[in-house]
Amino acid sequence: MATVILVRHGRTTANAAGTLAGRLPGVLLDDAGTAQAQRTAERLAVLPLVAAVTSPLERCRQTAKAIVAAQPKGLRLASDRGLSECDYGEWQGRPLKELVKEKLWSTVQTQPSAVTFPGGEAMTAMQARAVAAVRRRDALVEAEHGPGAVWVAVSHGDLVKSILADALGMHLDLFQRLHVDPASVSIVRYTPSRPYVLATNTHSGDLGWLAPPKKTGTRRRRSDDAVVGGGAGPSAPSH
Template sequence: MATLLLLRHGRTTANADGGLAGRQPVELDETGRAQAVAVGDRLRPVPLAAVVTSPLIRCRQTLELALPQAEPVVEEGLIECGYGAWEGQPLKKLAKEPLWPVVQQHPSAAVFPDGESMAQMSARAVAAVRAWDARITAEHGPEAVWLACSHGDVIKAIVADALGMHLDLFQRLVADPASVTAIRYTPLRPFLVRLNDTGGDLAALVPPRPKRRRRAARAVDSDAAVGGGAGSAG
C-alpha cells in the first residue's frame, strides 16, 4: 500500500495566543509561515502522488507556502474537530469547564456543546485517509507517497487508529505545528513510520521499488521486522 504523510498546518495566531481555533478562519502567523516554507524544503525530494487538505484556510496556506506547485484536493473528512461553543475560547478558560477532564482522560465520551464528538471526528478522519490511501495505491502503485494536511487532534486520532490504540489514549500523542507523521498501510496492519517529525530527512520515506517476486510472497509486506530490521536504505 502507499505511504501517507500527515502534515499539520503551521502555527496560527490562535496557537500563539493560547486559543482554540476550531473551524474559525484563523491564519498562519509569521512563525507558521516560516514553518511552512521550511517543511516545504524537506518535502522537495519526495515525489507526491497526491496532496489532499482540510478545507480550512490555515491548511491551505501551509500548502501554498510548502508546496506551491501542488494542486491540493479538499477533503472534508480532514476538517478540524467541531468544537462547537468551545471555538474561539482561551484554553485557560476551557480548562475550568466540566467537560475538560473528559476530553483529557476519556475523549471517546467527549461531545462538544453545539459541536461533534471526538469519536465522530476520529471515525470520519480515519475513513477519509483509508479511502484515499486505497485509491492512490490502486492508481499509482504500492510505492506511491501522498500527503494529507490537517489538524492536531485529527492527526492524533489517525495515528491512534494506526497503532490500534483506543481513542482514550490518543492524548498521549503529539503533533506539533508543521510536523510530519508517516503511516504505511498494508493488508494486515498499518505501520507508523514517523511521528511528529519536525526536522528529519523525509527522502528516506520513499519506499524502494520491490524486486521481482512471486505473488504469494507479497504477504510479507504486512510482516513486522523481527528484531527491528535494518531501517531505510541511505
C-alpha cells in the first residue's frame, strides 16, 4: 500500500494573466509560484520520498525539481506523459475571459464527461490516462519499496482533480466540486480493496505522520479495512 502525494505546479505567468496555458511551451513559474513550490518542497522534506514523477511541462518540472532538491538523501526525477496537461486544443493560449463566453464552457462546468475540446482531448480520455499513470506507477513503487512507501507526482489542476475524483468514486461530472490550488498537496493511498483519500488541496501542516514506521523485528501489516467510527488517527512519527 504505497501512498502518492499529488502536487499541482506552482503559479505561472499564464495563471497570473488569466490565460489557459494548456501544453504551450515556455510557461514558467512566476515569483509567487517559485515561492509556493519551495514551501511545498519544505513540507515534503520531512518524508523519505522513494520516487518523484512529473508532467513533462516546464512548470511541473520546476516544481518537482524544488521538491527533489529539498530531499536530504537525494532523489531521481522521472517524467511521465500520462501526467501531462489536458490537450485543450483550440482553447489553448486563450484568455479565460473569452472562453467563459463559449457555449462549451457551461458543459465543462456541468457535464465534463461530454466534453471534447475542439481540436483537442476528451476530458474522459484525460482522466483515464492520468489515473492509469498514477495507479501503474504506484504499483511499481510498492513492488520495489514495499508497503508504506511514499512518492510524489507533480501534475496539473484538472489532472489532480480527475485523479482525486476517481479515488473518491465520483463521476467525472462531479469533479468540478473539487478545488486544487497551485502547489497544493493532496494525498491518496491505494489498497487492494479501495483507494483512501487522506487529504485534498492542503497548503500547510506537518506531513511527518505519513513517514513509514521504522522497521522492527515484527512486521505489522496495515489493514485495508476502513475503521468504523473513524479510528484513532495516525501516530506521531518517532525521530
